[in-house]
Amino acid sequence: MGSLTTTRRWVLAKRPAGIPDDTTFALKEQPLPALEEGQVKVRVTHFSLDPGMRPALSQDTYVGATPIGSLITSAGLGVVEESADEKLKVGDLVTGGFGWQSALVAKSRHCVKQNPALFQGRVTPTAAIGILGIPGMTSWFGLKNIATLKEGETVLISSASGPVGATAGQLARLMGAGRVVGIAGSKSKCDWLTGEAGFDACINYRETDNLAVAMRDATGGGADIYFDNVGGEMLDAAITALKPGGRIAVSGQLSEYNNPEPRGIRNTLPFITQRLTMRGFVVLDYVREFAEAGTQMVQWINDGKLLYLEEVIDGIENAPTAYAGLFTGENFGRRLIHVG
């Protein structure tokens, strides 16, 4: 107690053009303030590396842009080290939007207390900021509320070995989809998806000449739903591989985040002829329903019906390099930093 007096934190040093590099971020050490009533001191054990945070780095005009010199945002998992609020005790496991840093003083109401009983069997504590956090909830509500998945439908998923895509594919099956097809960037990723994760088929986009044709073939004549994590050319191809009445859930736009000028899509005409719907969402809009979804997912995880992969990288100093790797396809599963 009291031994934790400083935090090491990554701040935005320079707005990146393209994929962030060594000049984008700067690691600073600064003292933690004294606790006020209603606050807690948290030692962060893990934080997440989120591709969806990338647009906030780019432009001052972007809604919610990260100011230069400000902490990089992310989900975090930690332990309460000191408390000035009766609702949290020393030793409690908490999650929150802690950012890329090793410790913080936060209002206790900005921390979500985690039930340690949850993290047994196949469920690790880091699942709280992974499959049971934003990425998993994005999969769940994207399928249920945005794509409105119905029994027997065919679901096509991009970035399918990423934390959102892999969960979406498995959840689609558990929610009653008839056929689940992933798109990923290597044979080993595809093998895992069609093997362990139970996808019906996987397209390795790096080995495919004509993505649209590959999508139509792999889906068996077209998909009802395209769960989109990528945008751009892949989305354009998927639009031509949807059945009439097809729905696109816009979960992420990975291929656009580093583009100074977005590519977007060319195929708007099929929206009319094929009666397509494209809908984006922010998963925090469904936060009141997270607990119910989480309970079901924990059960499926413990039953061995729902797998998740985590890549835990040691050392806060490795965050920028690990983050850049999200955009070159080197990651496989949820990428986290273990602060250590």
Added chain:
Amino acid sequence: MGSLTTTRRWVLAKRPAGIPDDTTFALKEQPLPALEEGQVKVRVTHFSLDPGMRPALSQDTYVGATPIGSLITSAGLGVVEESADEKLKVGDLVTGGFGWQSALVAKSRHCVKQNPALFQGRVTPTAAIGILGIPGMTSWFGLKNIATLKEGETVLISSASGPVGATAGQLARLMGAGRVVGIAGSKSKCDWLTGEAGFDACINYRETDNLAVAMRDATGGGADIYFDNVGGEMLDAAITALKPGGRIAVSGQLSEYNNPEPRGIRNTLPFITQRLTMRGFVVLDYVREFAEAGTQMVQWINDGKLLYLEEVIDGIENAPTAYAGLFTGENFGRRLIHVG
């Protein structure tokens, strides 16, 4: 009777690159076949010029493409000249997908018998292939079923002086919209929209430096609905002028129809951050509900609450030139050919 033995018909001579011209179409005269049981002979008085037909001229790969040498498709209004079906009598007024031609022999079940009592007061017979036909129904179902217009919402409409746009704007108001903003290509069009047609504001896109800013200003901070007849750059701008939860009803893509390579949109990222929905439709999916919508529209027309403009051009030989003019913005209201 029997005097009508031939039809003059426009067929597709050559697939156009860009806006159709004199080489695109060819006018042929051919004999009408003898009537068989269940058929009628129709003298066509008027047919429509539809921008939405344009993609079918372009590519053999397009679903529903018009074959070379085939009749150009359109809605038609005509009079029964001979009947071999008890359901239709000589002199009956009928509509149907008659195409660009002066007469035809058709199955009677492919003809919709019109009630002449409807066409009095302010309602002309040509309304049957205009505001009470595909364009008007596109406005109605686009607002109701696709954009799901709610009381008090702000609606932004492109190609607002066209038959779909002008009707959509007036219907939006009659259905409870709080603010209706049009986009059109001349001062006189804008004056008509904000004057006679009761739009709250109109943007003359030819006189606007920054369309996105003009849209945000004219809507008073953003629209709930963008009723899109144009696509491309205008759609891209509108995406940035939608409120959170905004909906785009994709009714037409006028700016794309003549592009060999579609432009599409760049702005897919706001679908996530602003929770946008874009949905296309084919109005014939709602054909069972047309009668109910038509009854309401006739009442509003006769009450002077719903206006429609028609440009009737005399002479079947003028169809190609009149059609090309749809893409340069010279038309104002529903453009029809009076076969004469």
